[in-house]
Amino acid sequence: MALGRFLRILAVACLAAVPGVSTGQSFEQLLKATNDGDTQTVAGYLRQGLDPDSADPVGNTLLMIAARLGHQDLVALLISRKASVTRRNPYGDTALMFASLKGHLEVARLLVANGAQISHSGWTPLHYAAFEGHAGVVKYLLEKGVRLEGIAGTRYLYHDPCHTPIKTQQPMKVVAGLMGDRVQLSERCCGESGTLSVTRPDISTQVRFRKEEELRRGIAAIADQGQGVPTKILTSCPSCLQGLSRFREDTGAEADYIVVEMARHLLGADWLAGYVAKANRGGIERVLL
Numbered sequence: 001m002a003l004g005r006f007l008r009i010l011a012v013a014c015l016a017a018v019p020g021v022s023t024g025q026s027f028e029q030l031l032k033a034t035n036d037g038d039t040q041t042v043a044g045y046l047r048q049g050l051d052p053d054s055a056d057p058v059g060n061t062l063l064m065i066a067a068r069l070g071h072q073d074l075v076a077l078l079i080s081r082k083a084s085v086t087r088r089n090p091y092g093d094t095a096l097m098f099a100s101l102k103g104h105l106e107v108a109r110l111l112v113a114n115g116a117q118i119s120h121s122g123w124t125p126l127h128y129a130a131f132e133g134h135a136g137v138v139k140y141l142l143e144k145g146v147r148l149e150g151i152a153g154t155r156y157l158y159h160d161p162c163h164t165p166i167k168t169q170q171p172m173k174v175v176a177g178l179m180g181d182r183v184q185l186s187e188r189c190c191g192e193s194g195t196l197s198v199t200r201p202d203i204s205t206q207v208r209f210r211k212e213e214e215l216r217r218g219i220a221a222i223a224d225q226g227q228g229v230p231t232k233i234l235t236s237c238p239s240c241l242q243g244l245s246r247f248r249e250d251t252g253a254e255a256d257y258i259v260v261e262m263a264r265h266l267l268g269a270d271w272l273a274g275y276v277a278k279a280n281r282g283g284i285e286r287v288l289l
Contacts, residue, residue, distance in 0.1 A: 026050060034062045037071035042078075052083040059089040060098075067107050068098035075107050085116040092122050100125035100141070103134035108141075118144055130174055131259060138174060155229050156261075157186040157218045157253065159244055161237035175258065179234075184222050186233060188214045190243035208246075215251045234258040 030050055033041035042062070046052055055061045063083040066074040075095070079085065088094050096116040099107040108125070112118060118125055118141055129137035156179060160171045172185050191208040219231050231253045233244050244255035263271045 027054065030054065030062070031056055031065075034065050034071075034074065035069065037066070037069060037074055039071070039074045039077050042074060046077075046081050052078050052081040053087065055089070059091075060093075061087055061089070061095070063087075063095045064089060064093065064098050067095040067104065067111065068102055070099075070102060070104040070107055072104070072107050072110065075110055079110070079114050085111055085114050094125075096125045097123065097128050100134065100137050101128040101132055103129070103132065103137055105134075105136045105140060108137055112144065127262065142173065155219075155222045155231045156183045157215070157222070157231065157233045158183050158258070159186045159190060159233055159235040159240055159255075161235060161240050162189060163237070175234075179258070179262070182222070183234075184218050186214055186218045190235075190240045211243075212247055212250055215247055215253060219251060219253060230254070232256055232261065234261055 026045060026048070027050065030042065030045045031054075032038075033045070052063075053061050056065065060068075061083065063075065063078045063085065064087075066078060085095060094116065096108060096111045096118065099111060126138065126141045129141060158172065158175050158179075164171050172183070175183050188211045189207055191204060191211055215233065218233075222231070231251075233247075233253045233255045234257065235241055235244060235255065236258055241255055241257060244253075248254055268274070
């Protein structure tokens, strides 16, 4: 048994022997102090021997909790006490993923500087930051050289909505970071613009004709990625998805949300059922989709 582990166990045993103080009470107080960002109190409990890798009932460690809530000083303390920066909870989340999800850039920097993984299988910090629109974290991770492996077996076009949700970065740079470098941008409006088709069918028809031409050019441009490989046109806008779906019979390209396509490949075909089941059990603290 490692000396450090032995000393922690000995200290907890001594603490439990103090009249009126139970180990359970100390642990609950430690969790409360962590949630409150009370660095001084957490430091006191760690000096008494409580484990810096202690976890709450759903499996989130003290470091994960502090990172999720943006308690930078507490994160630094836990790291200095050798809390694991790579540990995952039962759902695959790490402290860096929580920091990225909540947009805590300085916490993310601190974790990365101390060995947190920025690229790995499944959902990654970049996914979380991009889905929640935290441009600063996205920029930082991309600058660190994050590149996710592209998804094989499908050719992709990306339709960037006129009202793109990616405001502070080049949209295709973010998309390439999420999906790989072989995603082709599909230009022009999808034509799904409210009552335009009713009020000005002449203009609407021309818009749709131009978009269909653009889709065909895009599909031809990525033909070298494999004959007989299905093509998908991805987007991030509900209205655009509806408009792009109307071109399926003419172009053969199926439309879908970029996040849904990623979930399908990263988490499996039954990702939605699994997501709902975990949410119903109370194990998911995030809403990504």
